[in-house]
Amino acid sequence: MDRGLGPRSQRLTMAWPSSDRVVFPVGLLATLLVLVTVFYYPVGRVLLAAINPGGTPLAPIVEILADPFYLGVAHHVFADPMGVPAGVLTWLADGAPLSAVEFGLFGFTAYQAALSALASVALGLPGAYVLARFDFWGRQTLTSLTIVPFVLPSILVAVGFQAMFGRTGLFNDLLGVVGLGPIEVLYSLPAIVIAHAFYNAPLVTRFVTSAWEGIDAREIESARSMGATPIRAFRDVVLPQLRPALLSATLLAFVFSFMSFPIVLALGGLELQTVEVWLYAKVQSLDLEAAAALAVLESAISLAIMYIYLRYESGQIVSHTGGRSRSRRSLVAGWRTLSDPRRLAVLAYGCVAAVVFLGPILSLLIESVTGPEGAFTTAYYEFLLARQASTAVGTIAPLTAIRNSVLFALGTLATAVPMGVIVSLVATRSGRGSRLAETLLSAPIAVSGIVVGLGLLQTLVFGVEVLGHRLTVTGWIAVVAAHAVAAYPFVTRNVTPALAGIDDRLVETARSLGATRFRALLTVTLPLIVAPLVAGAAFAFAISIGEFDSTVLLAEGGASHTMPVALERYVGNRSIGPSLGPATAMGTVLLAVTAASFVVIDRVGGRYDG
The missing domain is CATH 1.10.3720.10 (MetI-like)
Structure with missing residues (x-):
């Protein structure tokens, strides 16, 4: 160990037990591959469409910045930069109240x-x-x-x-x-x-x-x-x-x-x-x-x-x-x-x-x-069952939506938890590079699900040319990919503090007894982070169950509708009546599934918690 390092750096260096020459590099490579495929490339395509559309650099961005609808009074800074000081002085001289200022959509x-x-x-x-x-x-x-x-x-x-x-x-x-x-x-x-x-x-x-x-x-x-x-x-x-x-x-x-x-x-x-x-x-x-x-x-x-x-x-x-x-x-x-x-x-x-x-x-x-008269009724739940048996075009079957939500959440769990742990291992390394890497790897938490969904639509869903072949990813794979990108940062947020707080002497003891780094990870580190890992898994599952932003764009085929999409359709469909009853019935089912899944994951994880 480098004796020039401070105690904090020493502890973080020793707390990284998974650099076992094969396991961590492969896991990191797989994580980067998933992120590049379902996040950075799709989102990059969306951003590129705004930066250089048709050879005109930044034209859509400049148009928005110069539009008072989007920026309000601040649009003068971009529409007429040289006239801003005079415009501000004129506004102050007129004594216009602050309430009269328009701040636009972003404001x-x-x-x-x-x-x-x-x-x-x-x-x-x-x-x-x-x-x-x-x-x-x-x-x-x-x-x-x-x-x-x-x-x-x-x-x-x-x-x-x-x-x-x-x-x-x-x-x-x-x-x-x-x-x-x-x-x-x-x-x-x-x-x-x-x-x-x-x-x-x-x-x-x-x-x-x-x-x-x-x-x-x-x-x-x-x-x-x-x-x-x-x-x-x-x-x-x-x-x-x-x-x-x-x-x-x-x-x-x-x-x-x-x-x-x-x-x-x-x-x-x-x-x-x-x-x-x-x-x-x-x-x-x-x-x-x-x-x-x-x-x-x-x-x-x-x-x-x-x-x-x-x-x-x-x-x-x-x-x-x-x-x-x-x-x-x-x-x-x-x-x-x-x-x-x-x-x-x-x-x-x-x-x-x-x-x-x-x-x-x-x-x-x-x-x-x-019911409308204030009496107890089960009519709204019966309505959901009737929709399940309906063959009309555009009908959302509630049980199908429930099944899809649970299956998508399981797929998200299997993808997001390993990704979150890998990013946590990167975050607990010492040095500025690890902080920058963590910021880049945590970017999905700060990018809109609508943006991710739009990027996936424009790339993998519509198709991408790869070596002369058109590669398309649709249906449940696209939805699970979007959910995993949204969920894994929450696994990281739970695991990173616990991983950073592990006493390096425990890992040193295991290594001195002949354990490999990977064995130390499984026998020493993993048991110490089970509780936050389970909490992160519960977050990932619940976030997938309730994800709406990207799903509403990707789940347009009917067969991949989820409970939140079905709920939004029931709220917005006035053909089923002005009452919120059907929407609240679907919402109650969604609440029950979310709560039950959260409890089950917590109980299962508790069996392995120290």
Whole structure:
């Protein structure tokens, strides 16, 4: 070992046990081959269509940048760069209010993403405080459940919000009981922001809870002993150590909200379009040059933010300390009085969180068994069975969609887990090259599923000339490939921190006893990362079950329709009636399959967890 390396570099070097001359190079080569075939090449073709279409460099991109519809007032920077200073001075001299400024499609997309990220922090941060500082019955279960909203299919969440906040939804039904009129919540910016917070607030909670629990209690005690008030100790000691986790979670929430598709499509209406929805509309209308240009700009923004996120995530792993954690106080018996302000604040937060997180799911379940007159009914589930037996053209058979979703998810699991582990091994190598490689290999998490689906359509689905033969990949293979590309970064995000934290002495001991590197991987490293590996596998399976963005483009043949695609068809098909009943019934089935698969993978993996 090079004695010039620091302890961190030594540990990471020794924690890479899989460079067994054959196993790791072959695995890395296979991973790169899959990525080049189903991600980099298809997405590259999309980007190339915007960069050099018909020999005119950057024409579609320049056209979008100079269009006020896309950039609003900022389009002057590209349409008339020399006139910008004078134009700004004129605007300031006229005293135009900020509200009169048009920010365009990209501006609105960033605006709603920023609001969604702030709402996610506002909703998730108090939850992190409760989980990190208080002890109560069911705390561990609640901590585990914080990840459930994130793995729910986004189209399912959109239907749940429609069932809750629609004109005939549960929320307005409850208002009617107390004599209040219906409130229009859907097809508004607040509905989109709250739905995004439903998704991303649990990420904030998990990130910040982990960081909060890792703060050394002795630092806080030292600050208090020197006369600092609790607020001052929080500001000077706790907040700086929470900042990296909080910023990382905020960046992720922004990226996911910026690239959100089904939620905005279902809850935004025609007046609240985002880049992702407009990109889908361009693909549907076969305006592929404009779609490619939008894809380039959107991907550039999201990749830049994802690079910042990876930098901060790396800092979190390095800065982790093994100090003494603060003891938790009882949530039930730890208050001076029943009217303690902190107790009331926690109770108020619990009520808000219950409405946001439980309301849409309960509304979905209730709506699926409630008839127009409010009576119990199974008519919507009977409708699904009737659609299964229908032979009409364009009919989506629910059982076929369920079967396809499960089979595609199994194929995704078999592909995404090995890919994710290989990328984690790359990420835990020391040096700048490994960080750059990790960023490039993690790029799919920051590229829209619509862009991936469009790229696959233009290349493998329509056909690619290879050595004089036209190679086409359609049906379930194309769908599984797109799902695996979307899912493997989540395996990496779970496995990398655990792999980086392995004590190098364990691997050294195994090697000194004669074990090969590959044997050390199987007998020492793998058992230590089973829990995060199983968590990553559950993520991959659930993401495949709920994947909608790329599937809606690739699953056009009927035989490869999945549950989310069927759900979207039931929501949009008014020929089956104005009720959300059939959609909520299909959504309930999708919810049951997602939850069951998540539990099964967790239980199976638990058998091998140390």
